[in-house]
Amino acid sequence: MAAVDKSSATIRTAVLSDIDRIAAIEREVMSPAIYPAFFFRQALSIFGDGFLVAMLNGRPCGYLIIGQHNGDASIAEIYSVAVSSESRGAGLGRALLDAAFVWAKSRDVKTITLTVSPENAPAIGLYKSIGFREIERDEDYYGPGEARYILTAVV
Numbered sequence: 001m002a003a004v005d006k007s008s009a010t011i012r013t014a015v016l017s018d019i020d021r022i023a024a025i026e027r028e029v030m031s032p033a034i035y036p037a038f039f040f041r042q043a044l045s046i047f048g049d050g051f052l053v054a055m056l057n058g059r060p061c062g063y064l065i066i067g068q069h070n071g072d073a074s075i076a077e078i079y080s081v082a083v084s085s086e087s088r089g090a091g092l093g094r095a096l097l098d099a100a101f102v103w104a105k106s107r108d109v110k111t112i113t114l115t116v117s118p119e120n121a122p123a124i125g126l127y128k129s130i131g132f133r134e135i136e137r138d139e140d141y142y143g144p145g146e147a148r149y150i151l152t153a154v155v
């Protein structure tokens with residue numbers, strides 16, 4: 001794995017010119033890709049500044065999407081978070097989650113929820129280290145025999 005210079009990492013709101021790169025990260029890390037490129041284009045308008053990008057050496061290397069629930073704005077959900085393989089283990093995932101909590105606090109969100117596969121040890125490790133706790137296991141969520149955990153954290 002190439003060395004990653006953490007000092008040059010920053011988190012900012014996504015812009016149109018990030019979309020191709022973010023869609024490429026999605027294709028690289030999610031197999032099969034969960035979201036098509038067009039979803040990310042739409043997410044710019046839907047999620048606004050809840051669509052965050054981790055920049056490393058001037059290049060998008062990860063992203064996170066968070067939005068408030070319809071009907072209960074005290075709950076926000078993280079819809080996706082991913083970091084490109086060559087930039088992992090350098091704190092970008094944690095920095096994206098920290099930025100999501102800052103985003104949530106500024107909107108008076110009280111609880112953040114997300115969904116994760118029980119097999120996804122790196123993501124579960126990250127979420128638990130930040131304070132997320134499992135509240136439910138939902139069988140067949142991703143397809144037959146593919147469960148999800150629902151995790152929640154207090155903001």
Ligand SMILES: CC(C)(COP(=O)(O)OP(=O)(O)OC[C@H]1O[C@@H](n2cnc3c(N)ncnc32)[C@H](O)[C@@H]1OP(=O)(O)O)[C@@H](O)C(=O)NCCC(=O)NCCS
Nearest residue numbers: 081082083088089090091092093094116122123125126129
């Ligand atoms: C989950 C993911 C975003 C983590 O990104 P990252 O930039 O490598 O994470 P960080 O470097 O910030 O690591 C933060 C913490 O995550 C946990 N973690 C990271 N990699 C881990 C691994 N391989 N095994 C167990 N825990 C791990 C650790 O608690 C770590 O804290 P530490 O560095 O203090 O030990 C990244 O692995 C990823 O993109 N995975 C593929 C996409 C995905 O599964 N997204 C989540 C869908 S729910």
